Amino acid sequence: MYTGFYIFLGILSVSLTFNIKTNVTDGIPEQLNVPTRPFKKIGDGYYYIQGAKKVNWFAAAQECAERGAELVDFKTLDEFNILNRYLNDSYTHIMFWTSGTNLADPKSYVWGDGKPIDLDIWYPGEPNNLNGTENCAELGHDDFPAKAFGLNDINCLSERLYICKARQPKTVSVVVW
Numbered sequence: 001m002y003t004g005f006y007i008f009l010g011i012l013s014v015s016l017t018f019n020i021k022t023n024v025t026d027g028i029p030e031q032l033n034v035p036t037r038p039f040k041k042i043g044d045g046y047y048y049i050q051g052a053k054k055v056n057w058f059a060a061a062q063e064c065a066e067r068g069a070e071l072v073d074f075k076t077l078d079e080f081n082i083l084n085r086y087l088n089d090s091y092t093h094i095m096f097w098t099s100g101t102n103l104a105d106p107k108s109y110v111w112g113d114g115k116p117i118d119l120d121i122w123y124p125g126e127p128n129n130l131n132g133t134e135n136c137a138e139l140g141h142d143d144f145p146a147k148a149f150g151l152n153d154i155n156c157l158s159e160r161l162y163i164c165k166a167r168q169p170k171t172v173s174v175v176v177w
């Protein structure tokens with residue numbers, strides 16, 4: 001029953017004898033080789049790419065949440081281009097759900113965290129809300145204009161593959177000297 005107390009005394013005596021410095025950094029250092037499966041590190045992000053089972057946007061969002069993640073968003077053009085290159089090497093003519101939606105406000109497309117989609121990554125002429133039924137943003141592949149992926153608004157009940165993005169992991173290091 002005194003174990004906790006002795007551990008406390010141990011930490012106290014270590015901290016009296018040594019300097020302890022803790023440091024929190026973004027990401028996981030390469031040399032640690034920490035397994036992140038099923039999430040794959042692409043650029044600075046960690047992604048789960050569901051490349052087999054198609055579901056509607058709501059189910060895709062739910063399945064990402066169950067993995068402790070969210071449907072993918074793109075906050076920088078760099079992030080978009082890096083994932084785009086990866087997808088171009090691995091998939092062709094496939095559509096993936098992103099977290100983009102205007103269900104909350106028809107006038108503004110936002111990512112899952114409510115931040116506006118302010119990158120110029122829509123296909124030309126999109127979002128066009130075809131037939132007034134398109135409220136979710138898919139990442140689609142097209143040979144035009146440059147064999148690349150871009151965003152298109154589509155009916156949220158359409159069935160698509162999807163990409164989840166993990167919250168950025170942090171590494172806590174403790175230096176004792």
Ligand SMILES: [Ca+2]
Binds near residue numbers: 126127
């Ligand atoms: Ca559209």
